[in-house]
Amino acid sequence: MSLVGGLLLGGLSPASHADDAAPPPSEWTVTGGFYGWFPWVQGSTDANGEEFDIYATPIDLIENFDAPPIMANFEVSRGKFSFWGDALYAKFAFGDDFASEAQPIPILKVGASGQTETDYTLGVYQFGGFYQVADFVGEQGNTTLEVGAGARFIQQEIRIKAKIDAAAQVRLGKLANTIERRIQKIENQEQRLQALAALNDVRREDLDRKIIRAGDKGRERRVAQLEKRLKRVDDRGQALAALEAVEKFRLELLRAALRIDGKQFNDQFAFVGTGNLDWVDPTIALRLQHDFGNGHSVTATGDFGGYNVEEGLSSQLVLTYDIEGTLWGFDTTTSLGYKALWLSYEDQTPRGDVGISAWLHGPIAEVALRW
Structure with a gap:
């Protein structure tokens, strides 16, 4: 926590030297770092034809990590072009409260204390590019608009153990x-x-x-x-x-x-799962950024993916307040904001329908180094 606090304080320190100004458009700029996203998870999942509601708060996620999460991104830009990538991987082992039966099965006790467990694995890997199509200069700073395209690979798996x-x-x-x-x-x-x-x-x-x-x-x-x-x-x-x-x-x-x-019937638990829900969504995106001219800016990024290439759809919206600063001799960008990700997938198997429809949304924070 002390390290995180130091990063945030360092990232929030305003740049005070002319040398910290943005490089000329002809040079490459690389920005990258690790970030923290603390979402609520809410929706439903079909596992072997059985429907379950799923819900978790950010505190639930933190308390039930099954492995250290990975959240990292980078962006390389030059002039009007930029290329970026983002990786998120997390694995959870939930107790009683994550899954509940949307259509109860009489002999199963799901959601009661000590009766159920849920393993949830989530991986979202994205990459793409942007091109600046407009630059508006005003008294309160300048505003840029970029259009982009890319792809998002989504990997999910849910396994529910319910007591009989x-x-x-x-x-x-x-x-x-x-x-x-x-x-x-x-x-x-x-x-x-x-x-x-x-x-x-x-x-x-x-x-x-x-x-x-x-x-x-x-x-x-x-x-x-x-x-x-x-x-x-x-x-x-x-x-x-x-x-x-x-x-x-x-x-x-x-x-x-x-x-x-x-x-068969001799054990106390039944297991039902979605199996691997893997799909790739091509995406189109817009990014709008307003620079106040004092090292502070606001950025809004939105995209939509799917277009019936596979059974899955997804959409994402990120809104951040960005502050330029310095830390340990590096230029930094500290971003605080909110991120929402919608995932939808359906498939039919010999064992029944599988799929998920869920919103993941919550605050996001990052201190990224820039060079």
């Missing part, structure tokens, strides 16, 4: 066998075989993890067919018992498409 209700663990492990035993008691052999075949079809679909969620129409049709066959069984009492079991089976098949960690 203890009673549901037992029921899920025994329910199919219970239904099978009741069907075996049906006296009409032909209809009993039909019911068993229908049950096995439903069981096989569940084990193959082709059911996306409890309301899946394909599974509903299977269960409906099984019900119709059981209703034609001669022994009404036994048929009703089997139908009751089928109804329980319908309700319990809500673990659809969840990964049960290889041990």
